[in-house]
Amino acid sequence: MTTQTETMFLPRRELGIERENDMFELLSKHFDGVTRGQFQKDLSEKNWVILLKRDGHLMGFSTLLVYETLFNQDPVSVVYSGDTIVSPEAWNSPALSRAWITCVRELRQSYPHGKYYWLLLTSGFRTYKFLPLFWREFYPRFDAPIPPEQKRLLDFLAKKHFGAQYDSQAQVVRFDQPQKLRDDMNLIPTAKADDPHVNFFLKRNPGHVSGDELVCLTELADENLTPAGCRMVRTRTNEHQSCHC
Numbered sequence: 119m120t121t122q123t124e125t126m127f128l129p130r131r132e133l134g135i136e137r138e139n140d141m142f143e144l145l146s147k148h149f150d151g152v153t154r155g156q157f158q159k160d161l162s163e164k165n166w167v168i169l170l171k172r173d174g175h176l177m178g179f180s181t182l183l184v185y186e187t188l189f190n191q192d193p194v195s196v197v198y199s200g201d202t203i204v205s206p207e208a209w210n211s212p213a214l215s216r217a218w219i220t221c222v223r224e225l226r227q228s229y230p231h232g233k234y235y236w237l238l239l240t241s242g243f244r245t246y247k248f249l250p251l252f253w254r255e256f257y258p259r260f261d262a263p264i265p266p267e268q269k270r271l272l273d274f275l276a277k278k279h280f281g282a283q284y285d286s287q288a289q290v291v292r293f294d295q296p297q298k299l300r301d302d303m304n305l306i307p308t309a310k311a312d313d314p315h316v317n318f319f320l321k322r323n324p325g326h327v328s329g330d331e332l333v334c335l336t337e338l339a340d341e342n343l344t345p346a347g348c349r350m351v352r353t354r355t356n357e358h359q360s361c362h363c
Contacts, residue, residue, distance in 0.1 A: 123177075123208075125217035126169045130181070133167060140176040141169075141201075148203050149297040151329065156295060157201070164200050168221060170214040178204035178214050182222075186231050189274055193232035196275060197222055197338060201297075202245060209244075216350045219252065222338060223351065234338040237275050239291055239331040242299050243306070246319045249336060252347035256336035258289060260318035272335045289322075289333050296329025 133141075138161065146152045161167075161181060170178035181200035186193060204214055226234055240246045249256040257264035257272070264272070276284040280291045310316045323332040336342065343351070 124171045127221040177208040195229040195234045198237040219350045238334040243319045253336045291331040298329040
């Protein structure tokens with residue numbers, strides 16, 4: 119039997135209660151400390167959602183807040199990732215990554231001012247690994263210090279969103295009510311034990327098991343894509359994708 123994978127990208131206001139229920143159920147299955155109120159609050163603060171379905175069942179999603187702001191009196195466009203989860207059964211599928219990169223590139227047309235950045239919070243090494251896989255330059259990273267201007271921008275955006283919950287020295291957000299990945303989601307596969315990016319994440323964010331979120335920043339520019347990132351843009355497969363951008 120052929121497995122059909124579908125990705126959808128749509129404004130948050132068009133989700134509907136059935137999709138929201140599916141998202142909450144999937145998030146609760148893989149995170150401890152998830153409450154419906156907290157989930158709804160996070161979702162209400164976002165304006166775009168990416169969904170991954172397999173044979174009609176929700177297998178993953180990512181929520182986004184895309185906006186423009188001013189930094190040092192210059193315009194900046196920002197994609198801030200909220201709740202994101204992919205069920206283990208879909209870890210080997212590139213569908214959500216392809217949809218994310220494709221649709222964020224298309225959204226640039228609606229947010230055209232200044233440079234375009236991804237503000238990422240992550241309490242899991244798998245999400246952090248998206249950065250070196252798809253982007254040439256990103257911070258923080260194991261092999262280069264963050265440039266002062268990038269650090270100032272990261273601090274500015276993090277303080278804007280999280281206030282006193284953001285520790286600028288550690289570059290970590292410690293939420294008052296954190297969501298913690300379940301133990302089986304935090305296990306390091308043997309093949310990843312010597313990965314310098316994974317080891318860096320674990321050392322830089324030792325509180326990840328308690329739900330601490332490492333704040334990361336990368337510029338969303340085509341010239342910053344790795345070869346793997348470029349393939350995500352170019353590749354056309356039999357997977358059905360619909361973007362309502």
